[in-house]
Amino acid sequence: MAISRNNLLAAALIAPLFAVVVxxxxxxxxxxxxxxxxxxxxxxxxxxxxxxxxxxxxxDLPAEAAFAAVAAELAQAxxxxxxxxxxxxxxxxxxxxxxxxxxTARAKDRLSAPYRTSLVELDARWGDASLWRLIARxxxxxxxxxxxxxxxxxxxxxxxxxxxxxxxxxxxALFARTFVISFWVTVLCVLLGYPVxxxxxxxxxxxxxxxxxxxxxxxxxxxxVRTTAWFILLQREGPVNALLLGLGIVDAPVTMIFTxxxxxxxxxxxxxxxVVLPLYSVMKxxxxxxxxxxxxxxxxxxxxxxxxxxxxxxxxxxxxGLMVFMLAVGxxxxxxxxxxPEDQMVSYxxxxxxxxxxxxxxAAALACLLLAMTAILVVxxxxxxxxxRLGSVSP
Amino acid sequence: xxxxxxxxxxxxxxxxxxxxxxxxxxxxxxIVGFGGGFQDNARKHLFQAYEKAxxxxxxxxxxxxxxxxxxxxxxxxxxxxxxxxxxxxxxVRGCEDGIFDKMDWSVVKKDKFIPGGTSTCGAGAxxxxxSLFYDQTKIKNGPTTYAELWDTAKFPGKRSFRSTPxxxxxxxxxxxxxxxxxxxxxxxxxxxxxxxxxxxxKIKPQIVWWKSGTQPVQLVGSGxxxxxxxxxxxxxxxxxxxxxxxxxxxxxLLYSVDYWAVVKGSPxxxxxxxxxxxxxxxxxxxxxxxxxxxxxxxxxxAANPKIAVKNPGMxxxxxxxxxxxxxxxxxxxxxxxxxxxxxxxAK
Numbered sequence: 001m002a003i004s005r006n007n008l009l010a011a012a013l014i015a016p017l018f019a020v021v022v023x024x025x026x027x028x029x030x031x032x033x034x035x036x037x038x039x040x041x042x043x044x045x046x047x048x049x050x051x052x053x054x055x056x057x058x059x060d061l062p063a064e065a066a067f068a069a070v071a072a073e074l075a076q077a078x079x080x081x082x083x084x085x086x087x088x089x090x091x092x093x094x095x096x097x098x099x100x101x102x103x104t105a106r107a108k109d110r111l112s113a114p115y116r117t118s119l120v121e122l123d124a125r126w127g128d129a130s131l132w133r134l135i136a137r138x139x140x141x142x143x144x145x146x147x148x149x150x151x152x153x154x155x156x157x158x159x160x161x162x163x164x165x166x167x168x169x170x171x172x173a174l175f176a177r178t179f180v181i182s183f184w185v186t187v188l189c190v191l192l193g194y195p196v197x198x199x200x201x202x203x204x205x206x207x208x209x210x211x212x213x214x215x216x217x218x219x220x221x222x223x224x225v226r227t228t229a230w231f232i233l234l235q236r237e238g239p240v241n242a243l244l245l246g247l248g249i250v251d252a253p254v255t256m257i258f259t260x261x262x263x264x265x266x267x268x269x270x271x272x273x274x275v276v277l278p279l280y281s282v283m284k285x286x287x288x289x290x291x292x293x294x295x296x297x298x299x300x301x302x303x304x305x306x307x308x309x310x311x312x313x314x315x316x317x318x319x320x321g322l323m324v325f326m327l328a329v330g331x332x333x334x335x336x337x338x339x340x341p342e343d344q345m346v347s348y349x350x351x352x353x354x355x356x357x358x359x360x361x362x363a364a365a366l367a368c369l370l371l372a373m374t375a376i377l378v379v380x381x382x383x384x385x386x387x388x389r390l391g392s393v394s395p
Numbered sequence: 396x397x398x399x400x401x402x403x404x405x406x407x408x409x410x411x412x413x414x415x416x417x418x419x420x421x422x423x424x425x426i427v428g429f430g431g432g433f434q435d436n437a438r439k440h441l442f443q444a445y446e447k448a449x450x451x452x453x454x455x456x457x458x459x460x461x462x463x464x465x466x467x468x469x470x471x472x473x474x475x476x477x478x479x480x481x482x483x484x485x486x487v488r489g490c491e492d493g494i495f496d497k498m499d500w501s502v503v504k505k506d507k508f509i510p511g512g513t514s515t516c517g518a519g520a521x522x523x524x525x526s527l528f529y530d531q532t533k534i535k536n537g538p539t540t541y542a543e544l545w546d547t548a549k550f551p552g553k554r555s556f557r558s559t560p561x562x563x564x565x566x567x568x569x570x571x572x573x574x575x576x577x578x579x580x581x582x583x584x585x586x587x588x589x590x591x592x593x594x595x596x597k598i599k600p601q602i603v604w605w606k607s608g609t610q611p612v613q614l615v616g617s618g619x620x621x622x623x624x625x626x627x628x629x630x631x632x633x634x635x636x637x638x639x640x641x642x643x644x645x646x647x648l649l650y651s652v653d654y655w656a657v658v659k660g661s662p663x664x665x666x667x668x669x670x671x672x673x674x675x676x677x678x679x680x681x682x683x684x685x686x687x688x689x690x691x692x693x694x695x696x697a698a699n700p701k702i703a704v705k706n707p708g709m710x711x712x713x714x715x716x717x718x719x720x721x722x723x724x725x726x727x728x729x730x731x732x733x734x735x736x737x738x739x740x741a742k
Contacts, residue, residue, distance in 0.1 A: 081659075084492030088730060095731040102491070167592075170738040237618045257619070258603060341558075341604060341740040349737070355461040357733050358492075 029371075035364035039143035041089035042135060045082060046073050050139035053132065062132050067115035070135075074101055075108035092359060093145060094134065094157070100125055130157040146365035171349075171366070175373060178345040181260075181335075182328035185267045189275045189324045190317055192268065197279035197316070212280075219273035227334045230266040231257060234338065262338040270334060271327055275320030282316030318385055322378065329374050346370050423452040424663050424670060428480040429653075430457035431608055432632040432687055433521065440683035441674040448673065451666055459607055462489060469494045469659050477661040478670060480520055484561070484725035486654045490516035495656040502668040507675065509711075512692040517654030518671050519692025522710040524627040524650035524717060525562050528641040530615055537622065539644055541570035544622060545598055552621025555614050558604035560736035561725050562649055565718060566624065567594040575718045583724065588732065592739050604740065615641070631688045631708035643708065648717030650710055652692055684709075 042050060052066040077083035083105055091098035100123055104111075111118045120127040134157045145155055152169040156162050163169070200211045218226060233240050234256040241253040256262055290312065294304045332347035346366055353363035426442060428434045438455055446453045456476070458464065462485055468474045481489065489495045495516040503518050512519030527544060529537040538544040544554060556563045568578050568587070571594045581587035595602070603620050605611055611625025612633040627648070630641050655675070657667040673679065677695035681702060684691070688708035691697055697711045710717075 078491070081490065081493030081497070084488060084490075087491060088488075091730060095728075098730070099727045167735050168738050170741050174741065235617060235619055342742070344741055349741075352737055355463040357730050358462055358466055359730070 032364045032367055035360050036146050036368045037142045037144070037365075038361070039089075039138060039141055039145075041086045042138040043141065045077050045086040046070060046135065049073055049135065053136040053139065056132070056136065058133055058136070059129060061116070061127065061129055064114055064116050066132070067119050067126070068113065071104065071108065071111050071115050071119060074105040078102070078105035078108075088359070090134065090138070092362075093138075093155070097131075133157055133159075143361075146361040147369065149362060150365040150369050174344075174346055174349060175369070177343075178329060178370070179373070179377070181263065181267070181343075181345060182325050182331075185264060185271060185328045186321050186325045188264065188268045189271050190321050193272055193275035193279060193320065194313075194317070196272075197276045197283055200276070200280050201283035215273050215276050218269070219277075223270055224333060226270055227266050227337045230262065230269065231338055234262050234265075257338060258340040258343075260339065260343050263335050263343045266334045266338050267328060267331060271324045274323045274327065275317075278319040278323070279313065279316040282313050282319075286312050314385075318381075322381070326374065326378075329370065422475075422662075423454045424478070424666050425454050425456060425476050426478040426670070427456045427458055427476045429460060429608060431626075431629060433628055433689065436683055436687035436689075437674075440686065441679050444679055444682070445670055445673050449669065451670070453670070460485065462494075465489070465494050465658055466492070472660060474658050474660045474662070476658050477663040477667045478655055478657055480653050481517065481656055482653055483514070483517075483651050483720070483722040484729050486514055486517040486656055487722060487726045488729070489656070490514070494659050496659050496661070496664055498656075498671075499668045502665075503672040503675070507677070507693055507695065509692050509694050509697055512652060512694075514654060517656045518675055520653045520655045520675065521692060522650055522690035522714070523653055524648045524690075524710050524713075525557065525624050526627050526630070526649070526717075527622060527624050527644045527647040528611075528615065528630050529622045530640050531642050532640055533618070534621060537642075539646065541566050541647060542572065545570045545594070547598060547601060550622070553601050553603050553619065554598060555603045555605050555611055555620040555623035555625075557624065558606055558740065560732040561720060561729065562624070563595070564588070564591040564732065564736070565649060565720070567591040569718070570594055578718060579721045579724045583728070588735070592735075595739075612641075627708060627710065628688065631706075645713040645716045648710070648713055649720055650714060650717045651720040651722070 046069070048069040049066055052069050053062055056062045056066070074083065077086060083101065087098040087101045090101065103123060104119065104126075107122055111122065125131055137157075137159050148154060148161060149164060149168075150171050152164045152172050153161055154164040196215070200208050200215075203211060232238055235241075236253045236255070236257065238257075240256065241250075244250045244254060286309070290308050291304055294308045299307065329345075330347055331345060332351060335343050335345055336348060350363045350366050350370075353359045353366070428437065434455065434457065442453045442455050445451070458479075460482060462481075465476065465479065468476065481495075486495065490497070497516055498513070498518055505513055508519045527538070527541070531537070534550075538546065538550050543550065556566070564582055565578050568581055568591050569575065571590060573581050582591060603614060605614065605623070605625070608626045608629055611623035612629050614620045615623045615625075616633070616637075624647070627643065630643060634641055634643075655671045657664050657671070661667055675691075675693055677691075677693050677699070680689065680691040680693050680696040681699060683689050684696070684699075684702040684706060688706035689702075690706075690710035696702070703709055703712050
């Protein structure tokens with residue numbers, strides 16, 4: 001009795017946390033994954049056509065019933081303003097189909113039985129079995145098309161996997177770029193943050209507080225403000241160029257804005273506190289007696305650092321580096337504001353597909369792949385980077 | 396487009412939001428446009444004037460033309476925008492997608508619009524255009540055609556274009572010597588599209604892309620770029636504020652129509668149609684034209700000689716020089732070309 005009451009109490013205490021996790025993490029993730037593989041357009045807009053195509057052999061033209069159904073359903077979809085999603089979905093798979101579907105819908109008064117002849121007369125593509133195979137294939141509730149396109153692959157009308165046309169293959173390069181930028185931002189943050197954290201950890205409390213404030217005040221400032229500040233500093237007629245010109249270092253303004261350099265500088269600046277803070281707390285906890293012991297045994301300073309201090313701080317390096325990397329992978333606003341078109345990362349394309357072309361399948365597929373790739377990289381990092389295994393000091 | 400499962404979840408989330416915020420009934424009529432000088436002046440002469448005339452409370456907001464927000468509102472069944480200003484291809488696609496209501500022509504008088512000023516789901520608001528400009532206090536004799544704009548030896552410096560294929564690809568073909576009348580015929584073929592991208596490739600390192608309409612004047616003003624293709628309305632306004640620094644090159648004009656549309660599922664749809672009818676009438680538009688170089692899609696207002704003289708920036712006086720951005724072409728090819736354009740830009 002007492003145990004079950006305790007259990008109930010525990011459950012009640014955990015319930016809010018559980019609800020938050022479900023509402024803010026599991027549900028959005030499930031919706032995103034579902035959007036990336038969902039394929040509702042053909043099923044919902046052309047139910048009778050897909051029913052008529054069931055049992056069709058796939059090589060000859062389908063029966064008259066399918067032609068009649070498609071003509072009626074397209075006209076009806078246009079009337080009820082629901083043809084758009086279908087047109088967009090099929091046009092995404094094969095450019096030009098939007099025009100065909102709308103043309104067919106608008107021609108409803110000119111079409112008549114037998115629809116097989118009438119439709120082919122309207123547009124010869126209706127007489128092509130591969131178009132019908134495309135429709136029949138997309139009656140399936142799930143599709144791999146968005147995920148494949150996100151990996152520079154595509155489906156042929158017959159459902160085979162092929163490489164995407166060169167003028168649309170950008171996503172593998174885009175993922176590589178995202179991870180390369182994130183990797184170097186992480187390395188730079190660790191290299192710059194390490195001495196800062198070390199210095200802070202050796203200062204007296206009073207000065208350490210001052211130093212901490214200098215780290216925390218930018219940390220609390222909005223990313224947008226800090227990025228815009230870099231935009232102003234780095235622009236062609238901005239203060240940095242004015243200084244360089246004034247000192248006679250350069251003769252003409254240097255292009256700094258809209259470059260990879262600007263992206264690195266702004267991202268490192270934004271993310272630096274995320275590595276300084278965990279490193280500082282780890283460094284504060286290191287017993288100075290270890291270093292004194294190493295010194296008394298005759299280890300020179302570099303050896304004391306490499307063999308004792310560095311391994312002891314690795315958990316902080318790993319925690320800070322991981323946090324910076326994960327945040328960098330999802331960066332959007334900083335590359336958009338200070339980077340050029342060649343410096344945009346995956347998030348930019350997620351926003352593009354969400355806002356611009358309303359292709360939420362592609363946006364969701366890119367998001368899922370980014371999440372999966374990041375998860376794999378983190379698992380690999382756990383295996384090869386020391387310090388992830390908590391407190392382990394390599395011999 | 397979205398699955399039932401996902402839309403149910405969205406609907407649940409929206410329902411929860413409504414329950415928390417205490418029900419969205421009886422709110423003010425919300426009209427949303429692209430901002431800028433037009434909206435600042437429209438607020439007074441169209442929105443507030445309508446509020447005074449009808450007694451219906453009107454609020455306005457600004458967006459950059461991102462359709463995603465409207466799509467999510469309609470899908471979630473929580474429509475907080477009633478009347479929106481949209482560009483032509485987005486209007487037609489949104490109409491097919493069922494995110495805009497079909498225009499109620501029994502309320503909005505259809506015969507007052509210029510040719511091309513009406514669409515199934517939209518009533519013409521204003522003409523808008525893009526044209527080349529530069530700062531003539533810094534550059535004495537700049538390029539006057541798009542072909543000259545490609546001459547980077549004669550005209551050094553960065554160039555800024557809108558980061559959309561719509562407009563940019565037409566400009567590339569014009570620069571490559573395609574006559575204005577043939578631009579869309581050429582652009583409809585894969586070879587023509589390749590030709591446009593190849594032409595853009597020649598100056599790609601010199602291009603800075605802009606997204607929001609305020610950027611071209613900022614970029615040219617700050618010296619970040621030497622030349623920009625920007626909205627004519629913004630350039631006209633910058634000239635009014637900075638003393639005619641930017642000569643308007645009407646021969647480089649590309650133009651189209653923006654429409655008013657009612658968002659599907661708006662609880663104020665009826666009021667929305669009434670308002671659209673009122674703000675597309677000649678009288679308020681002429682009052683607006685006193686303060687702002689508007690190019691109305693209303694026949695009577697556009698033909699009024701007084702505003703044509705007052706507003707040298709009025710597009711209707713220059714359309715003979717310009718290229719009309721083909722709505723139907725962009726409805727049919729927009730998604731495909733946007734994907735190609737974005738892939739090309741990022742390479």
